[in-house]
Amino acid sequence: MRIAVLKELAEGETRVAATPETVKKFIGLGADVAVESGAGEQASIADADYSAAGASVGSRADALQGANIILAIQGPDPKGLSGFADGAWLAAGLNPFGERARVDEYAKLGLEALAMEFMPRITRAQSMDILSSQANLAGYKAVLIAANAYGRAFPMMMTAAGTVSAAKAFVMGVGVAGLQAIATARRLGAQVSATDVRAATKEQIMSLGAKPIFVETVAGIEGEGAGGYATEMSDEYKAAQAELVSSHIAKQDIVITTALIPGRPAPRLISDAQLATMRSGSVIVDMAAESGGNVEGSVSGEAKRIHGVTVIGAKNIAALMPADTSALFSRNLFNFLSAFWDKDAGKPVLDEEIGNAVRLTQGGKVVNERLLG
Incomplete structure (x- = not known):
């Protein structure tokens, strides 16, 4: 069993899909690990560190030669993939909805493409969930980005010259990223409030010392949406939510938006008219900018000044902390493969529940129901 770890070539991607820690663990299972030279450089991992862990280090062609499993952060360009074993697995964040044509190419190459972001939200798969591990750190970083752009202090500060208000x-959006954003803003001393369409999150918000802001006149989602995510809401709820946000957002200095709906454009939470009511110098970090944005006018990868408000369209925030996010992502991959490792076969053998959820291609065809529906 040969595992190949590729260097990320996408613009701005600094993470790596394996660390010396997980390389040692894979070798402990009986696998050979080959790492493309320079794969960990931007995550502060030298080629020598991989060699010391027992991996072979060489060119991309060397790493792919005879590989049974290919590990990556983002889906690699199919044109650069060759030499791997028949039926090899590709495990990475593959963006199946946004990169459907690329998925088709993986099928043509004979790869069994496994989309780690399709990991089901079930108890036994928690340690394999790349979305949660990366969102946790991204929520933290989003607040730091906002703090850096905000021209004032976060905490209340009392000085001889007077008091600075918090x-x-x-x-x-109070998912994994939102909860971490709440906790981080609180640690920095801000007065924090939060909202979500899922009524169950109200208790979570309060547990972090923040104030829940919820629509009370129209029912939202009582529990979790499909797969633990929020779902599209009724027009009546959207109208009530917009009215609530309009009255609240005008008083805010910092706004972090995190709302996503898998397979669909991000819901619009803040309109241009609502932006115009905010204080000059306020900052918004739109964590959904890559999926269309929660904020009208936000652009992925750009910071724009709109009505005196700095609107930051976040792009791949996880890549801004490559050492930590790589460590977590690589553990997700190891936890996934090791959970199904068959000692007799010397390779992982997926079960039906998780296998059917993450498998996009097999036998030269696209097989995932979410892409065929």
Whole structure:
């Protein structure tokens, strides 16, 4: 069993899909690990560190030669993949909805493409969930990005010259990223409030010392949406939510938006008219900018000044902390493969529940129901 670890070639991607820690663990299972030279450089991992862990280090062609499993952060360009074993697995964040044509190419190459972001939200798969591990650190970093762009202090500060009021931070969307954003803003001393369409998150918000801001006149989602995510809401709820946000957002200094719906454009949470009511100098970090944005006018990878408000369209925030995010991502991959490792076969053998959820291609065809529906 040969495992190849590729260097990321996508613009701005600094993470790596394996660390010396997980390389040792894979070798402990009986696998050979080959790492493309320079794969860990931007995550502060030298080629020598991989060699010391027992991996062979060489060119991309060397790493792919005879590989049974290919590990990556983002889906690699199919044109650069060759030499791997028949039926090899590709395990990475493959963006199946946004890169459907690329998925088709993986099928043509004979790869069994496994989309780690399709990991089901079930208890036994928690340690394999790349979305949660990366979102946790991204939520933390989003607040730091906002703090850096905000021209004032976060905490209340009392000085001989007078008192500096605490910043008011509002988090929209209370998933993994949102919860970490709440906790981080609180640690920095801000007055924090938060909202979500899922009623169950109200208790979570309060547990972190923040104030829940919820629509009370129209029912939202009582529990979790499909797969633990929020789902599309009724027009009546959207109208009530917009009215609530309009009255609250005008008083805020910092807003972090995190709302995503898998397979669909990000829901619009803040309109241009609502932006115009905010204080000059306020900052919004739109964590959904890559999926269309929660904020009208936000652009992925750009910071724009709109009505005196700095709107930051976040792009791949996880790549801004490559050492930590790589460590977590690589552990997700190891936890996934090792959980199904068959000692007799000397390779992982997926079960039906998780295998059917993450498998995009097999036998030269696209087989995942979410892509065929």
